[in-house]
Amino acid sequence: MCSLHAHVNLNDATPAGDFTSKRKTNMARPPKYMLNPLGVASLEAAPDWGSLYDDPTRPLLLDIGCAKGQWLRQLAAENIVRLEKDGRPFNYCGVELYEPLVLAANEQAKALGHRNLHYLAGNAVPSLRALQLLNLQTVCIQFPDPWSAKKRDRRVVTPEFVKSMAEVLAPGGQVYVCSDVKPLADDMHATMMASEMFSVTEELSCEVIHVRDDPTALDEQDCFSSPTYVSVAEGEDKEPAWLPNRPFILGTERDLVCEQKWRRIWRVLYTRLPLGDLHDKSVDGWWWWITNP
Ligand SMILES: C[S@@+](CC[C@H](N)C(=O)[O-])C[C@H]1O[C@@H](n2cnc3c(N)ncnc32)[C@H](O)[C@@H]1O
Numbered sequence: 001m002c003s004l005h006a007h008v009n010l011n012d013a014t015p016a017g018d019f020t021s022k023r024k025t026n027m028a029r030p031p032k033y034m035l036n037p038l039g040v041a042s043l044e045a046a047p048d049w050g051s052l053y054d055d056p057t058r059p060l061l062l063d064i065g066c067a068k069g070q071w072l073r074q075l076a077a078e079n080i081v082r083l084e085k086d087g088r089p090f091n092y093c094g095v096e097l098y099e100p101l102v103l104a105a106n107e108q109a110k111a112l113g114h115r116n117l118h119y120l121a122g123n124a125v126p127s128l129r130a131l132q133l134l135n136l137q138t139v140c141i142q143f144p145d146p147w148s149a150k151k152r153d154r155r156v157v158t159p160e161f162v163k164s165m166a167e168v169l170a171p172g173g174q175v176y177v178c179s180d181v182k183p184l185a186d187d188m189h190a191t192m193m194a195s196e197m198f199s200v201t202e203e204l205s206c207e208v209i210h211v212r213d214d215p216t217a218l219d220e221q222d223c224f225s226s227p228t229y230v231s232v233a234e235g236e237d238k239e240p241a242w243l244p245n246r247p248f249i250l251g252t253e254r255d256l257v258c259e260q261k262w263r264r265i266w267r268v269l270y271t272r273l274p275l276g277d278l279h280d281k282s283v284d285g286w287w288w289w290i291t292n293p
Helices: 070-077 099-112 149-154 159-168 182-194 220-224 253-260 275-280 285-291
Strands: 060-064 081-085 091-096 117-121 136-142 174-179 198-201 207-210 266-272
Touching: 060 070, 070 091, 070 099, 070 117, 091 099, 099 117, 159 182, 174 182, 182 198, 182 266
Parallel strands: 060 091, 060 136, 091 117, 136 174
Antiparallel strands: 081 207, 174 266, 198 266
16 A cells, blocks of 8 residues: 555444545545445435535436546536537536545535536445435446455445446436456446346437537547457457447546557446336336336
């Protein structure tokens, strides 16, 4: 562990967020270890969404593991691309384990006057239902930490989490997942498919409207002309339809690092199956059916 983070005892049973007195102050230096999500408290109650967003009924995009929240900040600014669903612009919410990053991201959002953006600190995995997310259209899980098979319970995409996503997503809602670690991408895909609650799709259900070109983005030709970015390579016919490109145009910090190193990224988009299909696959019986109209 680096000296910057040596004060955080990952085995400490203390709930997350209780190390504020030893808060990381140099936000430019990312943590050099993966924070154990099992040592971070879940979010037990929904924030007052009405006081955080100008219009809490807008379609919502949730970014799980948003780190410093830069990607959401760019989306919320709506000056490069604007996401819309049925003509309505999105709200954005990021969840991140590492509380100091969340505090800094919320301060920045406030300073920029973004009333369509908020960040929450906590372990997203056990928290989804409690957050009472309104009109949740899209969940993004981008480059989740690649815990080993031995520590599978620390991963984001677990069977229980997939089930809770299916429950809280609006009808037709989508999940976008990506990783530069192929075994993890395969594992996430297998977990999504095993749930029988999602199908692979190549089309976003929201509109990505180009407001202006992103001056910081790499030229698409440069990034994606490599054969390694072809969606299904020869002999990979049992693979899902990996997306050849970033669906939301803008790249996360990890996206940009990988692309600059020509490191392949496995991206896949899922759409929640219609309720009838979900019920046939018997999620939680009638109680679930009645409470998710
Ligand atoms: C490799 S970083 C990727 C950051 C960002 N998504 C990107 O693409 O640049 C993974 C982030 O997910 C966060 N994370 C991992 N598990 C999480 C969980 N269960 N809940 C919330 N955040 C989590 C980590 O703290 C870390 O900041």
